[in-house]
Amino acid sequence: xxxxxxxxxxxxxxxxxxxxxxxxxxxxxxxxxxxxxxxxxxxxxxxxxxxxxxxxxxxxxxxxxxxxxxxxxxxxxxxxxxxxxxxxxxxxxxxxxxxxxxxxxxxxxxxxxxxxxxxxxxxxxxxxxxxxxxxxxxxxxxxxxxxxxxxxxxxxxxxxxxxxxxxxxxxxxxxxxxxxxxxxxxxxxxxxxxxxxxxxxxxxxxxxxxxxxxxxxxxxxxxxxxxxxxxxxxxxxxxxxxxxxxxxxxxxxxxxxxxxxxxxxxxxxxxxxxxxxxxxxxxxxxxxxxxxxxxxxxxxxxxxxxxxxxxxxxxxxxxxxxxxxxxxxxxxxxxxxxxxxxxxxxxxxxxxxxxxxxxxxxxx
Amino acid sequence: xxxxxxxxxxxxxxxxxxxxxxxxxxxxxxxxxxxxxxxxxxxxxxxxxxxxxxxxxxxxxxxxxxxxxxxxxxxxxxxxxxxxxxxxxxxxxxxxxxxxxxxxxxxxxxxxxxxxxxxxxxxxxxxxxxxxxxxxxxxxxxxxxxxxxxxxxxxxxxxxxxxxxxxxxxxxxxxxxxxxxxxxxxxxxxxxxxxxxxxxxxxxxxxxxxxxxxxxxxxxxxxxxxxxxxxxxxxxxxxxxxxxxxxxxxxxxxxxxxxxxxxxxxxxxxxxxxxxxxxxxxxxxxxxxxxxxxxxxxxxxxxxxxxxxxxxxxxxxxxxxxxxxxxxxxxxxxxxxxxxxxxxxxxxxxxxxxxxxxxxxxxxxxxxxxxxxxxxxxxxxxxxxxxxxx
Numbered sequence: 125x126x127x128x129x130x131x132x133x134x135x136x137x138x139x140x141x142x143x144x145x146x147x148x149x150x151x152x153x154x155x156x157x158x159x160x161x162x163x164x165x166x167x168x169x170x171x172x173x174x175x176x177x178x179x180x181x182x183x184x185x186x187x188x189x190x191x192x193x194x195x196x197x198x199x200x201x202x203x204x205x206x207x208x209x210x211x212x213x214x215x216x217x218x219x220x221x222x223x224x225x226x227x228x229x230x231x232x233x234x235x236x237x238x239x240x241x242x243x244x245x246x247x248x249x250x251x252x253x254x255x256x257x258x259x260x261x262x263x264x265x266x267x268x269x270x271x272x273x274x275x276x277x278x279x280x281x282x283x284x285x286x287x288x289x290x291x292x293x294x295x296x297x298x299x300x301x302x303x304x305x306x307x308x309x310x311x312x313x314x315x316x317x318x319x320x321x322x323x324x325x326x327x328x329x330x331x332x333x334x335x336x337x338x339x340x341x342x343x344x345x346x347x348x349x350x351x352x353x354x355x356x357x358x359x360x361x362x363x364x365x366x367x368x369x370x371x372x373x374x375x376x377x378x379x380x381x382x383x384x385x386x387x388x389x390x391x392x393x394x395x396x397x398x399x400x401x402x403x404x405x406x407x408x409x410x411x412x413x414x415x416x417x418x419x420x421x422x423x424x425x426x427x428x429x430x431x432x433x434x435x436x437x438x439x440x441x442x443x444x445x446x447x448x449x450x451x452x453x454x455x456x457x458x459x460x461x462x463x464x465x466x467x468x469x470x471x472x473x474x475x476x477x478x479x480x481x482x483x484x485x486x487x488x
Numbered sequence: 489x490x491x492x493x494x495x496x497x498x499x500x501x502x503x504x505x506x507x508x509x510x511x512x513x514x515x516x517x518x519x520x521x522x523x524x525x526x527x528x529x530x531x532x533x534x535x536x537x538x539x540x541x542x543x544x545x546x547x548x549x550x551x552x553x554x555x556x557x558x559x560x561x562x563x564x565x566x567x568x569x570x571x572x573x574x575x576x577x578x579x580x581x582x583x584x585x586x587x588x589x590x591x592x593x594x595x596x597x598x599x600x601x602x603x604x605x606x607x608x609x610x611x612x613x614x615x616x617x618x619x620x621x622x623x624x625x626x627x628x629x630x631x632x633x634x635x636x637x638x639x640x641x642x643x644x645x646x647x648x649x650x651x652x653x654x655x656x657x658x659x660x661x662x663x664x665x666x667x668x669x670x671x672x673x674x675x676x677x678x679x680x681x682x683x684x685x686x687x688x689x690x691x692x693x694x695x696x697x698x699x700x701x702x703x704x705x706x707x708x709x710x711x712x713x714x715x716x717x718x719x720x721x722x723x724x725x726x727x728x729x730x731x732x733x734x735x736x737x738x739x740x741x742x743x744x745x746x747x748x749x750x751x752x753x754x755x756x757x758x759x760x761x762x763x764x765x766x767x768x769x770x771x772x773x774x775x776x777x778x779x780x781x782x783x784x785x786x787x788x789x790x791x792x793x794x795x796x797x798x799x800x801x802x803x804x805x806x807x808x809x810x811x812x813x814x815x816x817x818x819x820x821x822x823x824x825x826x827x828x829x830x831x832x833x834x835x836x837x838x839x840x841x842x843x844x845x846x847x848x849x850x851x852x853x854x855x856x857x858x859x860x861x862x863x864x865x866x867x868x869x870x871x872x873x874x875x876x877x878x
Binding site: 423 | 490491492493494495498550551552553763764765767768778779781783785787790792796800807810813859869870876877
């Protein structure tokens, strides 16, 4: 049945996180970016919301709620509206945990899920991106090969969120012609973790480059065990998640530009009263809405277990193009004020360019 | 629950629509090239078969809403052809106005007839408050004078709802809707227009010269002219809330047809169209095609969003404009892009693609141009009145 109806719990979650984003995230977004430093207090506050543990089964100490990519997409839009770097920091453990819930063996669930059900923030991250030209997540350069009962993995992964502290990484690699994901502990021999990367945007988010040089792993490190896992579904999921975050950035830009354009006067009237600006705002709204529905469609398919590859491709591709365009228009509406760092528009412009080239990273 | 999958019940109807569309498509080229013939009321293939709308009986509450389904059916039909239908349904834009603004007596009297809607004039399009057609009360009759153009279903309708001003000095508040039956002396159907696309469609121009109609033919019956505000005008504008998504759906069906044709051509030529890869892994032509597909998806979802709100009984004025603006642009880009992909093959009249390219162009013009829609969206975003942003 085709419907856009939010469940009551989804509305409650959206409203609560909208408030959290506004009260807790917005006030510290600029400072975290300028100082290139995450707020530990924020991580603790976000952990208290139970965002990560809620959809982990009770048997492993979680909240036992059904996995819901739609609910998570809605949550992600709100948090990214607050700040994308902080949103990714808060939800990086969730991306790892959801992969284990969705694809892990019982032993893997038993071993890793309780890590995310404790009282304090615990980091583990997806390692999907690679620093190669025209990166394609479906054919990574990182390769696994069988050795005895286990595997040996070699390759380079970049933009690994919370790389400064993650206890485990879920590394996507080519294996025997297909794709697999491997759980690599931080202290694995042959794994070198760089100091924090210096990036264009999301400066408050610590990210690292991982160099894996013949890292030896036991058979149990392969996600899904002997059967392996549907890595394509995992990538579809993270694409949809990234797109949801991009909608949050787009909405942030639009909601900032609208009151600004009403207040700013030129030639005896508000600039919003001029069609050149008003139509820009209308187009920004049209594309923010369009992108959100593409995200919801992909998320609904993920939730229903329908093949979401095509929808996730559209959501991510469209969101990448539109969120960058919207942020660009936002700068233009503010004119010179869009270029100086007093306003968050400047930060969102860099956030949009950064997040829209990523793969992996998030999960819903 | 957020869900984008049609139910089994929905699918049965949509399958029927597709089967009919495939038949209608066989007639598409003929009526495009024979502009002055009308497609038949009922195709030969339709004899003895029920109208698709009868399948709505017996649907359950867990099936998709009626507004959503109307959009999908419209899109499914124009996927076949803009003008040719297995069974021509009754009702035009004027019927929607009658239902929204007519008195019970008026609905009783004209509910079963096909009514066109005449708003546009040679000198007034997007700004209907500039209407020059006049209605003057003379005894118990209104006397109508003026010209109307771009009247959809104008040749075949039984009557028409005409916008006319009862007092030119009073602006928009003085614009009223009048129901004029075909055959009324002084009402002349001047011509069937010659057009870029939707050539088989019945688009007429009307002339009214001292055309006298009963006093009771004023739609809604309210003769008062409010001197301040524009209450009466807004009453009329309300009818647009489902017609904007409706015309968007009509456009998107043709864009989908163009995409399906192009996909088949690409596949036949050996291009593999897959979706899981990186943003730069596909050949340029496949990447271009997929970007057009994403535009289609995005536009379709905005249409469904506006229709869903209406099904829920919620205001959808802004969303109706969002979907109209989005789709008006998307269908142009899609059909133009498909021709670009196929090159010389795309412009050949051997295929329907060039026809779809012409047919969709009206989508961003009628029922309010893309610019008008953006004006409505911007006013809503900014909380501006018509006076503050125009």
